[in-house]
Amino acid sequence: MGEIRVREVPRRYHHGDLRAALLEAAEEIIERDGVQALTLRAAARAVGVSHAAPANHFGDLTGLLSELAAIGYRRFAHALQAAKSSAEGSGERGAPAMGRAYVNFARQQAGMFALMFRSERLDMSRPSLRAAIDEARQALRDAASMRPKDAAPPSPLARAAEAVALWSLVHGFATLLLDGRLDGILSALPAGDDVDTLLAAILAPRHR
Amino acid sequence: MGEIRVREVPRRYHHGDLRAALLEAAEEIIERDGVQALTLRAAARAVGVSHAAPANHFGDLTGLLSELAAIGYRRFAHALQAAKSSAEGSGERGAPAMGRAYVNFARQQAGMFALMFRSERLDMSRPSLRAAIDEARQALRDAASMRPKDAAPPSPLARAAEAVALWSLVHGFATLLLDGRLDGILSALPAGDDVDTLLAAILAPRHR
DNA sequence: AAGCGAAGTTTACAATGTCAACATCGAGGG
DNA sequence: CCCTCGATGTTGACATTGTAAACTTCGCTT
Numbered sequence: 001m002g003e004i005r006v007r008e009v010p011r012r013y014h015h016g017d018l019r020a021a022l023l024e025a026a027e028e029i030i031e032r033d034g035v036q037a038l039t040l041r042a043a044a045r046a047v048g049v050s051h052a053a054p055a056n057h058f059g060d061l062t063g064l065l066s067e068l069a070a071i072g073y074r075r076f077a078h079a080l081q082a083a084k085s086s087a088e089g090s091g092e093r094g095a096p097a098m099g100r101a102y103v104n105f106a107r108q109q110a111g112m113f114a115l116m117f118r119s120e121r122l123d124m125s126r127p128s129l130r131a132a133i134d135e136a137r138q139a140l141r142d143a144a145s146m147r148p149k150d151a152a153p154p155s156p157l158a159r160a161a162e163a164v165a166l167w168s169l170v171h172g173f174a175t176l177l178l179d180g181r182l183d184g185i186l187s188a189l190p191a192g193d194d195v196d197t198l199l200a201a202i203l204a205p206r207h208r
Numbered sequence: 209m210g211e212i213r214v215r216e217v218p219r220r221y222h223h224g225d226l227r228a229a230l231l232e233a234a235e236e237i238i239e240r241d242g243v244q245a246l247t248l249r250a251a252a253r254a255v256g257v258s259h260a261a262p263a264n265h266f267g268d269l270t271g272l273l274s275e276l277a278a279i280g281y282r283r284f285a286h287a288l289q290a291a292k293s294s295a296e297g298s299g300e301r302g303a304p305a306m307g308r309a310y311v312n313f314a315r316q317q318a319g320m321f322a323l324m325f326r327s328e329r330l331d332m333s334r335p336s337l338r339a340a341i342d343e344a345r346q347a348l349r350d351a352a353s354m355r356p357k358d359a360a361p362p363s364p365l366a367r368a369a370e371a372v373a374l375w376s377l378v379h380g381f382a383t384l385l386l387d388g389r390l391d392g393i394l395s396a397l398p399a400g401d402d403v404d405t406l407l408a409a410i411l412a413p414r415h416r
Numbered sequence: 417a418a419g420c421g422a423a424g425t426t427t428a429c430a431a432t433g434t435c436a437a438c439a440t441c442g443a444g445g446g
Numbered sequence: 447c448c449c450t451c452g453a454t455g456t457t458g459a460c461a462t463t464g465t466a467a468a469c470t471t472c473g474c475t476t
Contacts, residue, residue: 013471014423036328039463050425052465057423061464117387118326120244124388156398161409164381164393168410169373172380176372179325180332185372190364201369202376221440222454247432258456260434265454269433 019057021047026068030111035119040064065115066123072112073132079105080139087146094146096203099170101143103199106174113178117171140167173199227265229255234276238319243327248272273323274331280320281340287313288347295354302354304411307378309351311407314382321386325379348375381407 015021025046029038040061041051058064083101087094106113115122122129144166154162176182177195186195223229233254237246248269249259266272291309295302314321323330330337352374362370384390385403394403 013425014473018423034328040465041463051463052426053424055465117383120242157401157405157409160393160397161406161412164384164390164406165377165410168380168384169377170380171384172376172378173372175325175383176376176379182372185368189368193365197365198369198372201365202373204369221456222442226454248434249432259432260457261455263434 015047015049018047018049018053022054022057022064023068023071026064027112030115031109035111035114038065062121062123065119065121066126066129069116069119069122070129070132072109072116073129073136076105076116077132077136077139080136080143084139084143084146087143094143095166096200098140098143099199099203102170103174103177106178110178113174169202173202223257226255226257226261230262230265230272231276231279234272235320238323239317243319243322246273270329270331273327273329274334274337277324277327277330278337278340280317280324281337281344284313284324285340285344285347288344288351292347292351292354302351303374304408306348306351307407307411310378311382311385314386318386321382377410381410
């Protein structure tokens with residue numbers, strides 16, 4: 001397998017920007033070989049430093065995973081915000097656009113998504129991670145709460161239910177999809193239908 | 209912390225039913241300390257055998273995890289079937305009863321649920337696991353497809369969308385709940401409302 | 417110019433999965 | 447009845463990993 005280790009330059013004692021290099025290498029490992037393949041030593045090898053070097057920047061493995069997840073959440077937030085803007089521009093409802101963005105992010109950055117939502121080793125008390133998660137949550141909330149200016153505002157419970165229902169729906173779909181749990185259903189779909197049409201059908205007003 | 213190791217009897221060389229004992233100990237470890245705490249050696253310690261003994265029954269760690277997950281899926285299938293029967297008896301629609309059963313299983317056997325759906329180390333080609341998953345999928349399908357005998361049968365895409373939507377909804381809810389992602393929302397709920405009422409609101413016809 | 421502290425390295429240790437060689441024991445065939 | 451043979455356990459070993467401690471290098475500040 002990969003174990004890429006580029007290093008033409010003679011290797012100065014100090015790397016220059018090891019922190020960024022490690023995060024970059026870590027992401028590559030995660031996307032290529034999965035979250036469980038990301039070890040401190042593998043990341044160190046990938047950038048050509050000693051196995052204990054990462055400790056200077058991240059403390060322990062949890063630190064590296066958490067900082068990388070924070071990057072993922074910031075990207076995630078931007079993707080959701082972009083979906084909201086795009087939906088506003090085209091007059092579309094918020095939910096379908098948000099749902100597409102959510103699932104597309106999960107599909108295109110599967111390793112990162114798994115790290116963000118399935119890793120037991122994230123330190124949720126880390127400020128950078130908390131902030132990034134809040135950013136994403138805010139974006140999600142904004143996109144989801146785009147409602148046509150129609151009837152009376154719903155009760156607090158109904159409002160929470162609506163938000164949680166949409167989040168659960170798209171998150172469950174993304175999770176099941178990445179885990180291959182939908183493979184059987186997908187391959188049994190009529191010709192011309194695929195993940196995208198299935199998701200669209202799920203997010204269609206008819207179903208919500 | 210526990211590291212319980214009961215062993216009053218003098219320890220015969222052969223255990224008697226080590227396979228079952230290991231599975232039992234493994235489940236206890238998983239529920240008490242989480243999936244990542246389940247190691248071959250920890251399970252062996254818990255039942256008082258040598259660290260290499262489990263290999264005789266499960267091959268490797270993946271084998272133990274997979275067999276335990278198969279037990280979980282069989283239990284899960286039974287819980288869903290029971291929910292369906294109960295719904296049929298009371299004339300309730302299938303979806304809410306199934307959703308409750310799904311989420312309750314996840315809450316009451318959180319470690320097992322995590323093993324079943326979040327572990328990267330399950331061997332999906334293992335016949336016992338495949339069979340157990342199929343059993344659960346069938347039960348889920350049965351419960352979900354309970355529909356009032358009303359309008360015309362939907363198109364294949366719509367039918368798939370309906371099933372996947374329900375599954376995604378409850379699975380996403382369970383996953384987010386176990387990951388603590390709903391904690392903020394839950395604590396902001398009006399007095400008297402809790403997880404159950406929130407789930408009920410989500411599964412109410414209004415929302416589907 | 418000096419040296420101080422951040423950034424890297426080396427060494428070491430415990431835990432784990434896994435393999436190989438060996439020990440034990442019970443059941444079934446002579 | 448015994449005896450052997452295969453399943454079940456044990457011991458020992460090895461590579462990998464996270465992590466800590468002691469040491470080294472080097473850019474920046476005073």
